[in-house]
Amino acid sequence: MPLARVHNLSISLDGFATGEPQSAEAPFGHAGERLHEWMFATRFWDSSGSAGLDDALAQRHGQGIGAEIMGANKFGPPGWQDDPDWTGWWGSNPPFRSPTFVLTHRPRPPVEMEGGTTFHFLDVPPAEALETAFEAAEGQDVRIGGGATVVRDFVAAGLVDLMHLVQVPIVLGRGVRIWDGLEATEDDYDIEAVSSPSGVTHLTFTRKPEGSVHG
Template identity: 70%
Template sequence: MSLARVQNFTVSLDGFATGEGQTPEAPFGHAGERLHTWMFATRWGRAMLGRTGGTGGVDDAFARLFTDGIGAEIMGAGKFGPPGWQEDPRWMGPWGPNPPFHTPVFVLTHHRRPPAEMEGGTTFHFIGASPAEALETAREAAGGQDVRIGGGPTMLREFLAAGLVDHMHTVVVPVLLGRGVRLWDGLEGLEKDYEIETVSSSSGVTHMTFTRAGL
């Protein structure tokens, strides 16, 4: 069976995965781009932006795993857009006409709308489903490849609490946000279900991988 994976999910030192005050112009609120500077400094990250150059090493190696073997993504309503996007039928996410997913993407929301086919192979499907139901649907669409659990933090907590995440790569960056949405709240004892490894990078970030015991 395909795995449910989390890739490049970044949190601050105090555990926040997004800041406060999300808007269309600031998808991560007051955090801005501080959580993801490490990624967009890599060769892979700069290539995603249509630029050349960038760093190699540990950060680049982890960043490249974002698309490796992924056949579908599940994301929460908060990742797709700031509060109120459901009332704007023209809103198709903050990524522009060619989102970086290039697979079917299942957006968990109570506000249904028709599927939206974007450039580059991404199609957004808007579904109301439990984590287990959404994962089953995404696995069917993934054609035997893995399913990426894309976040945001509220949705990812639900998948972790339900025991549905097989492998998770999180990145701890050396910033303190102080407010926003935290990832780890309510997940006490999560570490007992996983084999955990950490790798420090010269950029100052720490890569943590959680692999379900027995995989």
């Protein structure tokens, strides 16, 4: 059965997946790019980057994915809904290469991009969004792409089968936290922690069989 998966979501030691305030000039607020420096150093991001643990785990991001779900704050900066020409951060050829569902309270018509990405805009609860994405994925897995609020909502609803978080050794102090409201999440998942020479820790949450939603 297909799975709902989270990959490469970087968080600080205090659990923040982004800083604040977010803007077009600073998509991750005061965090800047510090949460993602580990990824930029891998072949996953740049062919001249390093192979190894970080790269091997980062590469899983796209394997077997047939559709993505993302939140409004991942698709654009605050206020993008007021710009009818906004089509995301990624230019004319976004990296998703699949149907991509953007959760927003202000839906708009689908936008077809180069390379196989079509953005669809939905104002529905997590379970309904996931059902729609699974239909579009045609038997492949669905990636819950973030940001932190969307991942948190899907975990809280019991809809995430596998979650890969990357804990980066920085303290942000403010922003959007992944863990708020998710007390005792560890009861539903088998958790593996692997430290990398780069200084990050990869945390993999695999839903226990008795709690599996999708198989």
